Each structure stands twice: as structure tokens, then as C-alpha cells.
Amino acid sequence: MLHQPGRxxxxxxxxxxxxxxxxxxxxxxxxxxxxxxxxxxxxRYLIDEKEPWxxxxxxxxxxxxxxxxxxxxxxxxxxxxxxCDPIIFSAQQGSEMDQIxxxxxxxxxxxxxxxxxxxxxxxxxxxxxxxxxEISKYRQQKEFAANNLR
Numbered sequence: 001m002l003h004q005p006g007r008x009x010x011x012x013x014x015x016x017x018x019x020x021x022x023x024x025x026x027x028x029x030x031x032x033x034x035x036x037x038x039x040x041x042x043x044r045y046l047i048d049e050k051e052p053w054x055x056x057x058x059x060x061x062x063x064x065x066x067x068x069x070x071x072x073x074x075x076x077x078x079x080x081x082x083x084c085d086p087i088i089f090s091a092q093q094g095s096e097m098d099q100i101x102x103x104x105x106x107x108x109x110x111x112x113x114x115x116x117x118x119x120x121x122x123x124x125x126x127x128x129x130x131x132x133x134e135i136s137k138y139r140q141q142k143e144f145a146a147n148n149l150r
Contacts, residue, residue, distance in 0.1 A: 008051055009088060013058040013073075023055050039087040054088065059121050063114050075108055076115040083131065084122045098135050105136060 014022055019035060026033040033053040034046065046052045063074040073081075082089045082097055092100060104110060112132065119128040 009046070010051060010053040011056065011088065012053065013056050013062070016057045019055050019057060026053055026055070042087050059118070061118070061121055063118055074114070075104060076111055077118060079104060079110070080115055080118045080122065080124075080128065083128055084119065084124045101132075101135050 012022065023033055023035040031053050032049050032051065033055060034041065035055050036057060037046065037054060046054075063077045064071050065074050066072075079101060082092045082100060086093050089097075115132075116125055116129060119125045
């Protein structure tokens with residue numbers, strides 16, 4: 001990232017049937033917690049919170065991984081979430097998002113098929129595919145090589 005965000009959200013995604021239990025668990029511990037807030041609620045109220053916790057439903061078939069016995073997300077999920085949720089990830093939009101994607105593709109082994117499958121679950125596959133065509137040097141090189149083989 002080029003810039004450091006000035007606001008942080010603690011984002012927790014769980015299966016739908018566990019959302020309310022987690023919400024009340026955090027609420028009982030005097031956490032500033034919101035249960036699947038609407039974009040309007042985020043814009044109006046979370047902006048003033050110091051460190052709000054957001055409990056959201058985990059999209060089915062979201063790419064996750066186990067690290068040291070803890071279930072966490074993959075880089076593909078994080079990139080798709082940044083792309084698909086401009087309200088929660090408002091600090092990572094525009095040229096910042098372009099930079100995040102470019103550096104991620106340069107530094108890590110990113111599975112585009114995993115990203116596009118998850119984007120499809122979020123109903124954003126065509127938009128993400130177009131975006132990747134615009135920013136991805138890797139895709140441009142692959143397309144160039146394919147055209148030269150013909």
C-alpha cells in the first residue's frame with residue numbers, strides 16, 4: 001500500500017447461523033460491534049468509532065485456509081473482498097487498490113481461477129475479470145505470448 005489507512009475495522013466473517021451468537025458474545029465484552037451493517041450505517045456511524053468490530057456472513061465456498069489450526073482467509077479472498085466491498089475497504093480503493101493488486105501479483109502466487117470463482121459467488125466475476133485485464137501485467141504478457149504463438 002502506498003498510504004496507511006487512518007481507520008481500522010475488525011472484520012469477522014462466520015457462517016450465518018453463528019453470526020448472532022458471535023455478535024452477542026462480543027457485545028457482552030463491551031466491544032463496539034455491528035451485525036452485518038448496511039453501507040448507510042457504516043457511512044453514518046462506524047466512521048466515528050475508534051475500532052469497530054463488524055460481523056458479516058461468510059460467503060459460501062469462500063477461499064479459506066488453515067494456519068496453525070486457525071481458519072483464516074487466502075490472499076485471493078482478500079483481493080476479491082477489497083474489489084467487491086468498496087464501503088468497508090474504502091481506504092483501499094482507486095489507485096491504492098491498483099497498487100495492492102499489482103504488488104500482490106508480483107510478490108505472491110495468486111490463483112486467478114480461485115479469485116474468479118469466489119468473485120462469481122459474490123456476483124462480480126465479469127467486473128473483476130475486466131479489472132484484472134486492465135491492471136495485470138501478467139495477463140498482458142500471457143495474452144501477448146498467446147497471440148505470438150498463432
